[in-house]
């Protein structure tokens with residue numbers, strides 16, 4: 266196998282999929298995985314086989330790709346840009362059960378107007394802002410009911426994503442934000458219903474909140490994405506161990522600077538991505554945690570800096586004979602900060618099966 270390569274440990278991945286599915290089942294909600302993490306047909310198939318119903322996507326290209334693979338129930342969970350409506354229409358005309366989201370009157374109006382012109386009733390959810398993190402309309406905002414009225418028959422539900430959860434790292438804080446995510450989204454749905462309108466679906470989720478929620482009363486579905494692979498950011502948040510990370514980058518030692526204790530690898534930032542998500546967390550993993558070829562963590566060895574196609578791995582706090590211990594040609598694996606960003610650097614994964622066999626799994630890229 267050439268390096269750098271994106272490896273999926275399918276045994277770990279399968280455990281991660283089952284763990285999240287069991288949570289959704291025990292909380293009494295449907296799991297609609299966000300496939301933006303992996304953008305890979307084989308991983309989606311494993312998620313569906315584990316019990317997921319429908320998928321969430323971050324681009325219409327993903328919607329087209331996974332619809333062509335036979336997935337019909339697709340939520341495009343990024344605010345709908347009016348110029349993309351013809352692309353969404355084409356998918357619906359082919360029989361895709363595509364749902365769109367919006368958080369504004371202008372957005373709702375554009376969808377409804379275009380639908381009227383084309384004789385199509387789009388399915389739309391209103392995006393709710395539960396934590397001030399990103400987009401969405403506040404549940405108490407008068408605009409919520411105005412947007413709902415404009416959508417009329419197109420309105421199928423409300424959705425929120427507690428992005429502020431990524432900045433937390435205690436079980437108490439995570440439980441509190443999971444409850445906030447649930448309560449705000451349910452509140453929005455109840456306001457819409459109290460005004461005499463239909464609001465069937467209540468969709469919440471991120472990996473940290475999904476794994477921390479105590480109750481999802483009033484919620485119909487959970488969306489989580491990065492749980493399929495997990496990563497060092499999720500480890501620092503406290504929702505997984507390093508032994509649960511299913512994605513790693515296989516790299517080769519290409520040189521040394523012995524006096525500095527440096528091991529040079531052929532995985533730089535082009536392989537790992539520029540994502541330094543752990544930099545602002547309680548433990549900074551540099552560009553990644555280094556493991557041996559079998560995936561066993563090498564204590565204290567981090568990819569401490571990266572150029573485009575060079576990585577510099579260095580032990581933190583102690584000296585090691587790097588040339589003797591990691592000779593030229595040694596293979597290592599690096600656990601990434603952010604699985605979605607690292608995966609996106611590769612056109613395909615090398616999936617390591619339980620038998621030890623390796624399959625190449627295509628990964629979708631671009632928009």
Ligand SMILES: Cc1ncc(COP(=O)(O)O)c(C=O)c1O
Nearest residue numbers: 299342426471472488489490491
């Ligand atoms: C709208 C939406 N839903 C769900 C998710 C999944 O979150 P996570 O990857 O933490 O599981 C994301 C992630 O960014 C998102 O933007």
